[in-house]
Amino acid sequence: MTSTPRSAAKLxxxxxxxxxxxQCPSREVLMxxxxxxxxxxxxxxxxxxxxxxxxxxxxxxxxxxxxAQSLQRLEGDGLVDRVALDVxxxxxxxxxxxxxxxxxxxxxxxxxxxxxxxxxxxxxxxxKAAG
Numbered sequence: 001m002t003s004t005p006r007s008a009a010k011l012x013x014x015x016x017x018x019x020x021x022x023q024c025p026s027r028e029v030l031m032x033x034x035x036x037x038x039x040x041x042x043x044x045x046x047x048x049x050x051x052x053x054x055x056x057x058x059x060x061x062x063x064x065x066x067x068a069q070s071l072q073r074l075e076g077d078g079l080v081d082r083v084a085l086d087v088x089x090x091x092x093x094x095x096x097x098x099x100x101x102x103x104x105x106x107x108x109x110x111x112x113x114x115x116x117x118x119x120x121x122x123x124x125x126x127x128k129a130a131g
Contacts (some may be wrong), residue, residue: 008093
């Protein structure tokens with residue numbers, strides 16, 4: 001059974017927020033959460049508390065700037081906790097807030113599905129390319 005745009009809109013109207021609405025504030029949270037770096041940050045922090053340098057090493061390809069911006073956005077959304085310890089040199093630790101733990105569980109489920117389905121996805125790409 002195929003959904004029409006109208007039936008999809010009706011389903012989403014039953015929710016408290018409407019991600020399809022242009023001005024819905026949920027879109028900004030969705031953007032932060034599902035950005036390339038946001039997803040990977042949540043996956044790493046789901047393993048425990050980490051310092052900035054540990055996060056940078058764990059997430060291949062992320063620049064310092066992008067990591068810092070992504071962490072700030074996730075912290076602003078209440079998903080990540082930042083603790084600055086009063087030591088020399090400065091020591092900052094990042095961990096998931098309770099809200100972030102909920103989000104990380106859902107992101108982990110998606111990441112697991114992607115990893116499990118990757119052979120089928122790659123096969124579909126090959127078939128489409130041979131087309």
